Amino acid sequence: MKKIYYKKDEKYLFVDGYNIINSWEKLKNLSSQNLEDTRQKLMDEMSEFAIFTGESVILVFDGYMVKKSPGAIYKYKGILVVYTKEFETADHFIEKELHEIGRLRQVRVATSDNVEQQMILSRGGTRISARELEIEVENVKNNINKKSVELKNSNQKINAIDDKTLEKLEKLKEKIN
Template identity: 45%
Template sequence: MTREFLLVDGYNIIYAWDKLKKALEEESLEIARKKLLDIMSNYQGYKKINVIVVFDAHRVKGNRSIERYNNIDVVFTKEVETADHYIEKVAHLIGRDYRVRVATSDGLEQTIILGKGASRISARELHNEINMMDKDIRKNFIEKIQIDNNRLEGHLDSKVLEWMEKMRRK
């Protein structure tokens, strides 16, 4: 199976999604970023792909910062480097060996990354994909859990129940 990467232009997505834009306006940039990272972390866990979320820090003094947030990589670009530039560079470097998609609604950026060997997904398309993922998770996991008279075992996975039964019999 070919390894797949999704590079996400963080601020572009925040400003494109109403829920995140509202968090930005009503709460703070930090809260909006965290909400995006939580969403992308869930997405990574479901899709089992490598997710890298990139935020502009080109007006901030200092070097590039790469952090791990749950199961995804988060990049704050270095001084005088835009998220677009970083994404283009990474797409070019890994696009030859891996499947790379870039999530942005920036039309110029979409054109450039196509030339680097990556495919693009717009903010709206990614949002739709995530909504479909949420529906699938609800349908296949959450709604399938049968509650048995509101007892503990009605909420537990069958393997956990089996383990508990073995422990009880010892």
């Protein structure tokens, strides 16, 4: 598995993928039908979140029970997605990364695992519960929708001004002819 290189002035958010899936009601319900679709939905939501907030998101899924899994790290729409290797939990992966960078950079970890939360604090990170992350994600979605409506309304005003100007020009043209 390749190594993650961290930038000095970046803000990082590690997300324990399965912990979030099992904590957010909408994802928990979806995961009972199709786990792959659920992971994809979480990846899309975290990607949108990262773009809007500017925070570097690292979404970590356990590969602990996947036989002979070498693990994988890849980019997806502006975030990093990590599948840990066989016998490595997401908690262990995050703990290892925090040990390396936690005191040097701003790092938050989203998990509702109490033991993991204590470890995060001891390694220099800050913790955020699954519920707190869900609220932040919903706030980002609301802000995006609000900005989208504002942009649409401002474009309508611009078009309305153009229509009025065009109408005045048509009247001037009639007077001249």
